[in-house]
Amino acid sequence: DTGVSQNPRHKITKRGQNVTFRCDPISEHNRLYWYRQTLGQGPEFLTYFQNEAQLEKSRLLSDRFSAERPKGSFSTLEIQRTEQGDSAMYLCASSLRELAGEDTQYFGPGTRLTVL
């Protein structure tokens, strides 16, 4: 059973450019989450999918951010017109919601974004 994978692992871009990150969850996990982590801080929730439906979005997710999970498997997070304040580690997590389960989230290695 492979873990959560994320690509790319590192991305350096110039301010104003668009970037897209990909997350592949653990197979058969029906829930997928995106978090953002700045240096020395804990992750902050961005958005959540159950299957292909995006059910929750944080106020941190400005209109420059968009996330999709088109077939309920992998997900993409796009940032348009990047700003220096977008520089952070973007973490993806997945979980399998069972009827009596605890819905534990398992994290990927993250994509580190640097906006110059």
Next chain:
Amino acid sequence: AQTVTQSQPEMSVQEAETVTLSCTYDTSENNYYLFWYKQPPSRQMILVIRQEAYKQQNATENRFSVNFQKAAKSFSLKISDSQLGDTAMYFCAFMKHLGYGNKLVFGAGTILRVKS
């Protein structure tokens, strides 16, 4: 709003000794889950241990155990027989229920350094 507080920014411990990391949280929910995650330097977040609030028994995973005090809203992590590989940032997290799912609310983290 749920908040998670980790009051110790940094801790050090000698190899083979025991260390306790503190965490307090605030919630009005009665049934919830708490987690400790470990994030080694430049490596991905790993689940260490989880606790279900309705279980009075403290969770244990090998050298890791928790002291869960529900009334005090305290959830500390004890690491016994510390090893060099335990050096990492440790995050306490509370699982907040959303309408159709959950999200994790993290503390700011505690850097643990195990010294030889």
